[in-house]
Amino acid sequence: MTNLCGSAEQRPLMSQRSLPGTPVTHKHLPIDLRTSMDGKYKEIAEELLARSMTDSDMRCAPYEFPEESPIEQLEEKRHRLERQISQDVKLEPEILLRAKQDFMKIDSATDLEYMQDSQEDAVDQHHVEREMLVEKEFQRVSISGEEKCGVPFTDLVDAAKCVVKALFIREKYIALSLQSFCKTTTRSLQELNPRPLDVSAAEDLRGSPVDSDMRVHMPVSETHPYDGRHMTSLPPDAGYTCAMLDGVVHVYTAQNQDKSTELDLPYPDLQEYIADMNVMMSLIINGPVKSFCYRRLQYLSSKFQMHVLLNEMKELASQKQVPHRDFYNIRKVDTHIHASSCMNQKHLLRFIKRAMKKYPDEIVRVESGRGQTLMEVFENMNLTAYDLSVDTLDMHADRNTFHRFDKFNSKYNPIGESILREIFIKTDNHIHGKYFGHIVKEVMSDLEESKYQNAELRLSIYGRSVDEWDNLAQWAVTHSVYSDNVRWLIQIPRLFDVYRTKKQLMNFQQMLENIFLPLFEATVNPSSHPHLHLFLTHVVGFDSVDDESKPEHHIFNLDSPTPARWCDDNNPPYSYYLYYMYANMTVLNHLRRRRGFNTFVLRPHCGEAGPIHHLVSGFILSENISHGLLLRKAPVLQYLYYLAQVGIAMSPLSNNSLFLSYHRNPLPEYLSRGLMVSLSTDDPLQFHFTKEPLMEEYSIAAQVWKLSSCDMCELARNSVLMSGFSHRAKGYWLGPDYNKEGTISNDIRRTNVPDIRVAYRHETLCEELHLITQAVRTQELDRIEEEEDMLSFTPSQSTAPPISTLEKP
Ligand SMILES: [Zn+2]
Numbered sequence: 176m177t178n179l180c181g182s183a184e185q186r187p188l189m190s191q192r193s194l195p196g197t198p199v200t201h202k203h204l205p206i207d208l209r210t211s212m213d214g215k216y217k218e219i220a221e222e223l224l225a226r227s228m229t230d231s232d233m234r235c236a237p238y239e240f241p242e243e244s245p246i247e248q249l250e251e252k253r254h255r256l257e258r259q260i261s262q263d264v265k266l267e268p269e270i271l272l273r274a275k276q277d278f279m280k281i282d283s284a285t286d287l288e289y290m291q292d293s294q295e296d297a298v299d300q301h302h303v304e305r306e307m308l309v310e311k312e313f314q315r316v317s318i319s320g321e322e323k324c325g326v327p328f329t330d331l332v333d334a335a336k337c338v339v340k341a342l343f344i345r346e347k348y349i350a351l352s353l354q355s356f357c358k359t360t361t362r363s364l365q366e367l368n369p370r371p372l373d374v375s376a377a378e379d380l381r382g383s384p385v386d387s388d389m390r391v392h393m394p395v396s397e398t399h400p401y402d403g404r405h406m407t408s409l410p411p412d413a414g415y416t417c418a419m420l421d422g423v424v425h426v427y428t429a430q431n432q433d434k435s436t437e438l439d440l441p442y443p444d445l446q447e448y449i450a451d452m453n454v455m456m457s458l459i460i461n462g463p464v465k466s467f468c469y470r471r472l473q474y475l476s477s478k479f480q481m482h483v484l485l486n487e488m489k490e491l492a493s494q495k496q497v498p499h500r501d502f503y504n505i506r507k508v509d510t511h512i513h514a515s516s517c518m519n520q521k522h523l524l525r526f527i528k529r530a531m532k533k534y535p536d537e538i539v540r541v542e543s544g545r546g547q548t549l550m551e552v553f554e555n556m557n558l559t560a561y562d563l564s565v566d567t568l569d570m571h572a573d574r575n576t577f578h579r580f581d582k583f584n585s586k587y588n589p590i591g592e593s594i595l596r597e598i599f600i601k602t603d604n605h606i607h608g609k610y611f612g613h614i615v616k617e618v619m620s621d622l623e624e625s626k627y628q629n630a631e632l633r634l635s636i637y638g639r640s641v642d643e644w645d646n647l648a649q650w651a652v653t654h655s656v657y658s659d660n661v662r663w664l665i666q667i668p669r670l671f672d673v674y675r676t677k678k679q680l681m682n683f684q685q686m687l688e689n690i691f692l693p694l695f696e697a698t699v700n701p702s703s704h705p706h707l708h709l710f711l712t713h714v715v716g717f718d719s720v721d722d723e724s725k726p727e728h729h730i731f732n733l734d735s736p737t738p739a740r741w742c743d744d745n746n747p748p749y750s751y752y753l754y755y756m757y758a759n760m761t762v763l764n765h766l767r768r769r770r771g772f773n774t775f776v777l778r779p780h781c782g783e784a785g786p787i788h789h790l791v792s793g794f795i796l797s798e799n800i801s802h803g804l805l806l807r808k809a810p811v812l813q814y815l816y817y818l819a820q821v822g823i824a825m826s827p828l829s830n831n832s833l834f835l836s837y838h839r840n841p842l843p844e845y846l847s848r849g850l851m852v853s854l855s856t857d858d859p860l861q862f863h864f865t866k867e868p869l870m871e872e873y874s875i876a877a878q879v880w881k882l883s884s885c886d887m888c889e890l891a892r893n894s895v896l897m898s899g900f901s902h903r904a905k906g907y908w909l910g911p912d913y914n915k916e917g918t919i920s921n922d923i924r925r926t927n928v929p930d931i932r933v934a935y936r937h938e939t940l941c942e943e944l945h946l947i948t949q950a951v952r953t954q955e956l957d958r959i960e961e962e963e964d965m966l967s968f969t970p971s972q973s974t975a976p977p978i979s980t981l982e983k984p
Contacts, residue, residue, distance in 0.1 A: 207955060208336045208343075212457050220456035224730045224788060237460040238787050238809040240469040313931040314485035315938070316478050324474075324946060326467050334467035335950035337458045339367065341815050344451045345795055351443060352761040353768060354776045354798040357820035359916050359937065363944035367951060391925050392626075393907040395659060401652045405709055412700035413770065419688050421445075422738030423758045424695050426766055440765040442758045448795075449732055452750065455791045459811040468814035471943065475817070475848040482935050483883075490885045493929040500927045502873075502884055504627050506908040507891040508898040509869045510824035510853050511801045513666070514632035515600045515611075516860035517618050519868060520565045523589065523860065526614050527599060528560045539598050540605045552594060570860055576832055581722075586861055602634070602650040603643070612654030619658035621866065628869055631898060633666040633718055638686035639679050644693040648710035657713065662899050664778060666718040667756065672746035683741035683755075691759045698767050715899025716776035716798070717760060719752055723785035724834075750792040753779060757796040776899065778824075782806055784834050794821065799897050801855070804830060807841035813850070818943060820851045822897030828872055829857035843880040846890070849936050853894035888927040 212219065223237060324331055342364060349356045398405075415438065416427050429436040458464055518526070531549060538546035553559070558567075565571075568589050576582045589595040602608035615632070622628050636643050651657065667690060674680045693704060694711070701708035727748040729735065738755060741747055757777055764774040781793035783802035790812050793800045799822030806813040806823075816823065823845065831837040845852045854876060859868035877887055895908050905913050910922025921933040 207958070208340045208951070210333055210336050210340075212337075212461060216450070216453040216457045219460065220453035221730065221732065223456050223460055224786075236787065236808065238465070238811065240465050240810045313489055313935070314482075316481045316485070324467070325470055326463075328950075330463045330467060331946075331950045332954045334464045335947040337461065337464045337811075338468070338815065338818065338947055339364070339951055341455055341458055341794075342819060343368070344455065345815075345819055345821075348443060348451075348757070348795050349798065351441060352757060352777070352796075353764045353774050358914070359940055360819055360944060362916075363941075363948050366948050391907060393659070393904050399655060400657055400712070401655050401709060406705055409701040409705055409708060410770065410772075412702065415699045415766075417692060417695040417699065419684060419692065422684055422687055422755045424691055424762055426695065426699070426762070438766070440762045442761040445754070446733060448754055451795060452731075452788070452791060455795065456788060459787070459791065459809055461811075465811055469810040471814055472810055472817075472848055475939065475943075476844065478939065479847040479849070486931055486935075487883065487885075490929040490931050491883070493923065493931065494884060494888070494927055497923050497927060500924060502887050502891070502927065505888055505891050505925070505927045506627050506629065506895050507869060507873075508853070508894040508900065509628070509630040509855050510799075510822070510894050510898055511826055511855035511857055512630050512632055513858055514615060514634050514663075516858035517630065517632055518614055519859050519863055519866065520568055520570055522617070522866075523570075523599070523614065524563060524565055524568055526610070526617070527589070527595070528563060530599075530610055531560045538605065540594070546605075549598070552598065556590070556592060556594075558590070571862075603646050607646075607653070608650040609654065612650060612656050615656050616654070616658075619656070619661055622660040623658060625867065628867070629660045629662075629898070629900065630869075631662050631664050631715065633664045633720075636665050636667055636690055637670065637674075638667065638689040639674050641689045641693060643689065644697075644707050645704060648704070648706035651710050652706045661713075663710075663714045664716050664718050664899070665714055666720045667752075669719060669721040669746060669749070669752050671741075672744055675742075676744050681742065682739055683747055684738035687738055687755055687759065690756075691763065694763055695766065698763065698770060698772060712773055714773075714775065716778045717756055718777075718801070719749075719756060719779040719781075721780075723749065723780065723783050723789060725785070727786065749785070749789045753777070753792045753796055778899075783830070787812070794819070797821075799823065799851075801857075802826070802830070803845075804835055804841065807844065813845075813848075817848060817850050818940070818947075820940070822851045822853065822893070824853050824855045824894075824897070826855050826857035826862075826872070827876060828862045832862055837875075837879060842876065843882070846882075846886060849939055851893055851897060852890065853897055854890050855894070884927075885929055885932055889932055892921075892926045892928050 226237070326334070342360060346356055346361065346364060414428070416430055416432060417424050418427070418432050419425070423442060425432070426438045426440055427433075427436045428438060531553060535550040536548050539549050539552060540547050547555075569591060570586050570589060576586065585591065589599065597604050598606070599610050599614070602611055618630075622630060634647060636647065651663075671680065671683055671686055674686070680686055693707065697704035697707040697711060725746075728745050729748050729751075731748050731750045731754070735747075735751065736742075756779075760775055760777060767774050776799075777797040778799050778801065779793060779797055780802060781797070781800035782790040782805040784805070787805060787809055790800075790803070790805060790809065793803075794812060794815060801824045803816070803823040803825065806816060825840070825842050825845075827837055827840040827842055830840055842852060842854075854869070854872050856863060856868045856872050862868075863871050865871045873887060873890070876882060876890075882890075892909060895905060896913070898905075900908075902914070908925060910920065910925050912919050913922075914920065917937045918930040918934045921928055921930055923930060
């Protein structure tokens with residue numbers, strides 16, 4: 176009987192066949208997570224999916240929380256609360272007085288020491304002695320009483336079970352694909368399921384930086400990663416063969432590709448994924464769960480307001496106390512930026528003018544069999560270098576692009592001419608991306624000059640032909656497009672329908688093969704794709720891009736055609752794309768880890784617009800997402816993204832031009848609630864005006880939303896945490912213990928984030944997780960006691976329920 180748990184313990188991640196709507200996921204858990212929705216997931220989910228295809232302007236979508244009171248009443252309520260708080264504070268004036276005194280005292284002390292400090296950019300050695308002064312204590316807001324969360328206990332238990340179920344689903348997929356999952360959340364889930372999943376597998380964390388006094392800059396390597404030396408000492412051929420079956424690559428140890436020689440590289444099967452999707456879709460529209468999550472989010476906002484009210488002075492004081500460090504010299508990563516628009520317009524313009532002077536006679540393209548020089552291209556357009564201006568380039572998004580993604584896409588063409596886009600911002604043109612390589616390198620050297628700014632540039636792989644990867648890698652290696660400040664993300668546009676209509680592809684599987692088979696070949700035998708092998712060491716993950724608001728004509732379920740049979744001209748839905756990218760990436764990661772190579776993560780554009788199930792797929796499958804705007808309408812999902820600390824790279828300026836005006840952007844709300852958000856630029860070419868687009872983004876956010884210096888530093892720290900830079904780099908930038916929990920993870924001398932803020936975030940997250948796991952456990956214990964009384968059954972361990980309860984349908 177015990178093998179019911181035992182077998183799952185051996186291979187908790189292997190998929191088992193299951194019927195749609197009855198997920199196998201949690202059968203091995205020693206706790207009971209059944210709710211009233213069990214058995215109905217499929218129906219509920221499919222109804223919601225179907226609605227998302229038809230209703231475009233529903234007044235209130237089923238996953239939204241209806242605001243029962245009109246907005247004035249809410250405002251009134253908030254004002255009343257604020258008045259109450261300020262009165263409470265007046266009753267205890269000594270708190271404020273003391274804070275003020277501390278503030279004054281520390282302020283002048285720091286100034287003195289600041290003057291004495293001359294050491295540039297090294298972590299201050301005297302800090303240890305001064306630690307006594309650094310403020311660690313702060314005013315905590317706590318709620319007392321029996322029912323702390325404002326909903327009846329039965330509702331709490333039901334909601335908690337749903338939330339826990341969803342977190343287990345994400346944990347399973349993230350662990351299986353070797354991506355990383357929030358440590359604090361893992362620990363809480365382990366209390367419910369003592370058999371841990373292997374979630375630390377994401378990166379080899381050995382060889383971590385040791386010295387807490389080490390410099391804040393990582394030592395630069397002396398050899399260029401793309402020089403010849405690296406090309407001659409490639410790892411040996413593992414001799415495996417690969418083939419794609421039903422849209423996922425399988426790897427075999429021998430030439431004969433049958434089951435007996437297949438390597439055990441796990442991935443979740445389609446049935447399980449669809450069942451899990453259905454569970455998630457039902458959760459987000461369940462009334463009591465929705466209302467519970469909505470209340471928790473409101474509570475988190477209010478709690479943060481209180482925290483700021485009480486501790487703002489102390490936070491500021493501890494920032495002032497840190498010598499040398501300020502917002503300008505802390506590490507920031509632009510977590511979402513497309514390489515083809517990473518330069519601003521002025522930069523591109525200058526570059527084009529320079530190219531016209533320097534290479535007028537270079538053949539840059541072939542038109543009907545005849546080579547055209549750069550000079551001729553401009554002559555054909557009736558333009559001279561003098562005519563060119565930012566206005567003629569016309570690449571800025573403006574008010575005509577709002578809600579018009581089609582118009583926005585044409586802004587990628589300088590002077591509205593796709594010829595110039597092809598010549599200057601493509602990697603695979605007649606000149607093998609020479610100009611684009613040069614201009615990206617200029618952007619890179621700007622970043623290096625600024626020292627503290629880094630970017631994860633997104634390059635495209637389309638999946639139209641099998642040699643795209645090799646061409647891209649060739650471009651990077653031959654032009655030495657590399658910088659310690661830059662890592663690559665690979666974006667895959669969801670354009671199957673376009674290629675299919677042009678008869679460039681037979682079916683969807685072909686596209687997947689073009690995208691993934693070269694990666695497997697380079698992993699199995701690096702000498703077969705030497706450039707690609709080198710290039711991949713600087714690639715951190717995959718992104719899925721396109722206009723999310725385009726209507727989808729298909730619901731992804733078990734009746735959906737397999738990729739090999741997906742031959743019609745319609746585009747597969749978002750979740751279909753994401754599942755197959757995830758499944759192949761998972762197999763690839765296991766293979767790469769076996770070979771000792773770096774692994775990848777999934778970081779799609781998600782929730783910028785379009786149906787809500789994009790955010791559900793994103794939650795299940797990806798390490799972090801870009802945009803996430805629609806979370807503002809779905810309280811259950813937003814609460815889940817909070818509890819799992821899923822990174823969200825937000826670009827309010829980009830949103831302002833395309834989908835959501837700036838003042839309605841949910842970033843400040845997300846930040847106050849403690850979601851893991853960072854600021855990013857998306858497309859500086861279209862949205863930004865200055866030479867430092869990331870600083871521009873921060874600066875506007877700070878002014879419009881009145882962010883404090885502490886908020887800004889927290890955003891910057893988040894951006895490093897969620898980025899794909901190496902464990903070692905993060906150790907230098909954030910502190911050697913950055914991947915631990917709580918204040919120990921923070922080194923204010925590097926991050927300029929006060930320990931108070933980090934402690935507040937950590938304690939708040941722990942409390943939320945505790946509330947939920949406690950509710951599940953209390954009910955579990957109650958039920959066991961009841962059953963014990965009835966059956967006089969004595970289990971050996973008090974936490975393990977009797978086996979009979981697990982077997983109930
Ligand atoms: Zn983008």
